[in-house]
Amino acid sequence: MNEVVLAAQDEIVLADRPAGLLLAITGVAIAVLLFLIIKVRLHAFFSLLIVSLLTSLAAGVGIGDVVDVVIDGFSSTVGTVALLVGFGAVLGRLVEVTGGAQVLADRMLDKFGTRRAPLALAVASLLYAFPIFLDAGFIVMLPIIYTVARRLGGSFMLYVLPSIGAFLMMHALTPPHPGPTAAATVMGADVGLVVIVSLLVGLPTWYLAGYRLGLLLAKRYPDWPVPSLLGEPEERDESERPGFWTTVFCLLLPLVLIFFNTIFSTLEQSGAVSAENFFYQLSRLIGTTSVALLISAIVAMWLLYIRPRKDRKVGNLLEDLVDNALAPVCSIILITGAGGAFGHVLTVSGIGQTIADGLDAAGMPVILAGFLVAIAFRVAQGSATVAATTAGSIMAPAVAGMDLNPIALAAIVVAITAGSITFSHVNDSGFWLIGRFCGFDTATTFKTWTVIGTAVGFMAFGLSWVVFAIAS
Numbered sequence: 001m002n003e004v005v006l007a008a009q010d011e012i013v014l015a016d017r018p019a020g021l022l023l024a025i026t027g028v029a030i031a032v033l034l035f036l037i038i039k040v041r042l043h044a045f046f047s048l049l050i051v052s053l054l055t056s057l058a059a060g061v062g063i064g065d066v067v068d069v070v071i072d073g074f075s076s077t078v079g080t081v082a083l084l085v086g087f088g089a090v091l092g093r094l095v096e097v098t099g100g101a102q103v104l105a106d107r108m109l110d111k112f113g114t115r116r117a118p119l120a121l122a123v124a125s126l127l128y129a130f131p132i133f134l135d136a137g138f139i140v141m142l143p144i145i146y147t148v149a150r151r152l153g154g155s156f157m158l159y160v161l162p163s164i165g166a167f168l169m170m171h172a173l174t175p176p177h178p179g180p181t182a183a184a185t186v187m188g189a190d191v192g193l194v195v196i197v198s199l200l201v202g203l204p205t206w207y208l209a210g211y212r213l214g215l216l217l218a219k220r221y222p223d224w225p226v227p228s229l230l231g232e233p234e235e236r237d238e239s240e241r242p243g244f245w246t247t248v249f250c251l252l253l254p255l256v257l258i259f260f261n262t263i264f265s266t267l268e269q270s271g272a273v274s275a276e277n278f279f280y281q282l283s284r285l286i287g288t289t290s291v292a293l294l295i296s297a298i299v300a301m302w303l304l305y306i307r308p309r310k311d312r313k314v315g316n317l318l319e320d321l322v323d324n325a326l327a328p329v330c331s332i333i334l335i336t337g338a339g340g341a342f343g344h345v346l347t348v349s350g351i352g353q354t355i356a357d358g359l360d361a362a363g364m365p366v367i368l369a370g371f372l373v374a375i376a377f378r379v380a381q382g383s384a385t386v387a388a389t390t391a392g393s394i395m396a397p398a399v400a401g402m403d404l405n406p407i408a409l410a411a412i413v414v415a416i417t418a419g420s421i422t423f424s425h426v427n428d429s430g431f432w433l434i435g436r437f438c439g440f441d442t443a444t445t446f447k448t449w450t451v452i453g454t455a456v457g458f459m460a461f462g463l464s465w466v467v468f469a470i471a472s
Contacts, residue, residue: 017060022059022349025059026055029346032054036050045334052070052073055346056349070345073344074344076340078337078340082337083290086326087296088135088293093324095140095143095144095251096143098241098242100304103247104144104244104251105151108148117148117152118162118214122162122163122210124141124163126169126206129169135433136254138163138167138437145160155222157217157224162210165456166210169205169456172388173202173205174198179417182388182392183388183416183417187399197467200463201464205456209455209456209458217451246304250296250299260283264287268280306318331436339426346382366399366402367411367465369395369398370391370419373391374391375387377390378420378423380427381427384421384428405471408472415460417460418464419457421453422457424450434449
């Protein structure tokens with residue numbers, strides 16, 4: 001049996017496997033995983049780790065390297081997700097417990113009316129999702145969605161699914177999110193034009209494949225309850241609630257800090273400021289998503305909780321609040337990390353590259369090939385960011401020789417990012433994160449989150465091909 005050494009995986013020895021066998025191993029692994037979770041009812045954390053270990057062995061990873069591969073995927077995912085989820089959950093719980101979510105919900109309902117509450121939440125999610133990652137932004141928005149759903153009654157699905165569609169579209173298609181930004185960079189596209197094309201394509205996609213489809217899917221779940229993963233709501237009198245603009249400031253602060261980082265990163269890349277510039281270095285510290293959420297959570301502790309109270313025991317109460325916010329998300333973090341481990345195993349096996357090589361050699365239109373390559377990597381390893389970045393890198397040489405105009409090139413980038421959001425399943429950390437925070441079981445997550453993401457991806461691809469055809 002031939003063996004190859006993957007230098008990028010720290011000298012992991014991987015036995016050579018035929019492409020057909022790799023595809024079969026992946027299919028069986030996913031089927032076994034779904035069987036364990038849905039039929040056997042084994043906890044997703046255990047199911048994902050067991051299948052990850054077995055899949056590593058079947059894919060040819062050396063026995064001595066199997067545990068390292070799984071731990072590497074687990075730790076890299078948890079290292080990012082734990083900070084985002086932890087700080088985001090605390091910020092969200094502060095907004096809910098102090099009555100801030102009630103204040104925002106009341107103002108939103110006053111402006112839009114109760115009948116258009118799902119649209120109001122979707123528009124708010126659309127704006128909030130522009131500069132902030134899907135998982136962090138969604139967790140911070142959840143208390144407002146919870147509050148509106150409890151206030152108006154009916155199915156929780158009616159309020160949360162349109163917002164999920166908004167977050168999915170913005171995360172998948174628009175810079176400064178990492179997937180589209182990286183794809184645009186490696187393909188030499190103008191990031192500003194990519195933003196314009198992504199919004200031109202993304203806004204109608206959001207309305208039809210996100211908002212409208214979300215409302216349609218919600219009708220299948222007329223009695224879905226509002227989950228309480230961020231803790232039970234605490235109704236407060238109007239006099240005890242924080243001010244509207246104080247609450248808005250706490251929610252917008254992470255967006256401002258992230259924009260600060262985005263602006264100076266763009267200036268540094270263009271050469272307008274040097275890498276030694278003080279404000280550029282500062283933006284790299286306080287403008288990263290995790291640190292921005294940390295700062296925002298601390299500011300919210302003071303403005304929303306400590307300052308309005310004169311009780312000397314406020315420190316103990318705040319400590320209890322943070323504990324109550326973090327406790328329910330620990331399981332979600334572990335499941336998400338295990339999903340990352342499974343995705344890493346599939347990446348190491350080479351299944352995504354195997355599919356991509358076949359598509360690249362098929363001689364199909366470049367925009368279609370890019371879309372399908374992104375889907376291949378999305379299905380194989382789970383991360384939309386990795387799928388968009390890798391597909392962009394694969395398609396860059398072909399695109400470079402075509403002498404495309406900037407708009408057509410931007411349309412190809414958007415098509416690739418559209419493919420990166422489709423067919424989310426059990427190796428996608430977002431699949432578990434959003435599903436668990438919404439109180440979905442695995443089957444329901446497939447029928448809602450996966451369906452909306454796939455619809456967003458295919459519609460965005462179709463519209464981007466229209467832009468490409470016109471621009472060409």
